[in-house]
Amino acid sequence: MSELIIDVSVHLNDQSAKSAQAQWERPLLNRIHTPHTHGSKPISLDDQVSQMDQAGITAALLVATKVGRAGLPGSWHVDPAVVLEATTKYPKRFFGLMGIDPFAGMNGVKELERYIVDHGFVGAHVVPHWFGLSPDDERLFPFYAKCLELDIPIQIHIGSSLIHTPAQQLPSLGSPNSLDEIAYTMPFLKMVATNSGWPWVEELISASNKHENIYVVVDKHPISALGWPMFNFLKSWGMNRVLFGADFPSRRYEEVLAEVNSLGLPEKARPGLMGQNAVDLYKLNF
Amino acid sequence: MKVAGAVLDGVSISEHVELLNKAGISKALLIAAKLGRRGLEDSWELDAATVASACEAEPDVFKGLMGINPFDSVKGTKELEIFVKNYGFVGAHLYPHWFEEAPDNRIYYPFYAKCVELNIPIQMQVGRCQRYAHERPMRNVGFPSSVDRIACHFPDLKLIGIHVGWPWTEEMISVADKHENVFIGTDAYAPKYLGDSLINYINSWGMKKVIFGTDWPVIPFDRAVKETKDLGLSDEALEHLFTLNTQRIYGLE
Numbered sequence: 001m002s003e004l005i006i007d008v009s010v011h012l013n014d015q016s017a018k019s020a021q022a023q024w025e026r027p028l029l030n031r032i033h034t035p036h037t038h039g040s041k042p043i044s045l046d047d048q049v050s051q052m053d054q055a056g057i058t059a060a061l062l063v064a065t066k067v068g069r070a071g072l073p074g075s076w077h078v079d080p081a082v083v084l085e086a087t088t089k090y091p092k093r094f095f096g097l098m099g100i101d102p103f104a105g106m107n108g109v110k111e112l113e114r115y116i117v118d119h120g121f122v123g124a125h126v127v128p129h130w131f132g133l134s135p136d137d138e139r140l141f142p143f144y145a146k147c148l149e150l151d152i153p154i155q156i157h158i159g160s161s162l163i164h165t166p167a168q169q170l171p172s173l174g175s176p177n178s179l180d181e182i183a184y185t186m187p188f189l190k191m192v193a194t195n196s197g198w199p200w201v202e203e204l205i206s207a208s209n210k211h212e213n214i215y216v217v218v219d220k221h222p223i224s225a226l227g228w229p230m231f232n233f234l235k236s237w238g239m240n241r242v243l244f245g246a247d248f249p250s251r252r253y254e255e256v257l258a259e260v261n262s263l264g265l266p267e268k269a270r271p272g273l274m275g276q277n278a279v280d281l282y283k284l285n286f
Numbered sequence: 287m288k289v290a291g292a293v294l295d296g297v298s299i300s301e302h303v304e305l306l307n308k309a310g311i312s313k314a315l316l317i318a319a320k321l322g323r324r325g326l327e328d329s330w331e332l333d334a335a336t337v338a339s340a341c342e343a344e345p346d347v348f349k350g351l352m353g354i355n356p357f358d359s360v361k362g363t364k365e366l367e368i369f370v371k372n373y374g375f376v377g378a379h380l381y382p383h384w385f386e387e388a389p390d391n392r393i394y395y396p397f398y399a400k401c402v403e404l405n406i407p408i409q410m411q412v413g414r415c416q417r418y419a420h421e422r423p424m425r426n427v428g429f430p431s432s433v434d435r436i437a438c439h440f441p442d443l444k445l446i447g448i449h450v451g452w453p454w455t456e457e458m459i460s461v462a463d464k465h466e467n468v469f470i471g472t473d474a475y476a477p478k479y480l481g482d483s484l485i486n487y488i489n490s491w492g493m494k495k496v497i498f499g500t501d502w503p504v505i506p507f508d509r510a511v512k513e514t515k516d517l518g519l520s521d522e523a524l525e526h527l528f529t530l531n532t533q534r535i536y537g538l539e
Contacts, residue, residue, distance in 0.1 A: 105439065106402045138392035139439055145396030148360040185359050185393045 219245030473499030
């Protein structure tokens, strides 16, 4: 049996995504640690699946990405109906995550509920800094409460942010300690910190260790670049808290997997990291 | 705060109704109040089941309001939902100062969202708070501008700033005027001290924005009614203050 590998945070990169990102500056992508080799060519959903096949990725959580306030230059909202088409066309390969626009208020809360209850999406996803908000901003709390009610995890971008376009400056608001603030009154909310928390990796480890419902996705940055504390966390005391992600399309699967293979990961730590933790957390059925 | 000794000793539900009747008050919103985090000195709360049974015993008189403890998190929002749906509670109630955070603090937001979902109003204390106990002073958090912020985030939420808002009554009037769904409750202060600008607001441009209350046992029912009638309000303004606005906001027939 082939290895279970779940990429827990995947974005569409098709023609519609590319046109929405037209105002983004390409050089930004070179500033991510690894060379970005997808270039500016769109990747169709079918191509995305064949890349997963080639790399041996069992399944991926596909985000109905919402970044930036609607109307501002560089903002990009994926229609969740498009993600629903993908999860319908490729069941068990894609599971939907609902993107959150904190400014959508109660309409957004209702939309989240609808996609979870009626359409089988398995979680939520938010990038607070794209909205100029810290993860512990009050506007997000109705969404957090709905996630608790629906018993679904929410992925939250944690770590510094890039500036995607000069027309919309993005402050770095993803401090791991903000998750600690959320957990103050929402200790049972399952928070999944994406983007590895860098440059506050140890702060994220501390939050995840303190709160049993805070998980870490080691995506966007190569694990080896995150330093010894994270490597030690994912192979020992945080073995059940860390999830694999490639942050596709920002990194190529073969490159990410080659890097994981070169880490010298103990056998006992690998299944959880690569897939089992995600299956347990998101209650995925294959 | 002066409360008659007999009242402090407690009154039965039937005595309670009798006091209301004597003052000419036909209906009252009864609060399952929650004051402070459980376990801290002086924290106190009234079991919502007690309020539910009072409402059941006197259905023509009492309607329940569910108190909020933000630390109950999603268990609390569920409880709110249950008491609204199954026990006919008509709204929520919050004492932010007892939880030591301003009304626009994130810890309350799940409850505001639930109120919008259930389409029920929420009352919250605005204005300074008392120093209830020497050992546990509480800071003032009830700034009306904090309500402004909530109203911007939840334009459909019906918010009632209770306890008038003093010493920021002007500020409270400004927030109520700005937002269609923000209102003011005249409770907890003897009506004769409400102040000219609020009295003018009730009588004119804010006729549909202010509701009558006592915060009983803080203000005795008969005193509140008598002093309100003595404020020199027009009949129309008085009818809105005593009856029409509360009926409309709470959807009471």
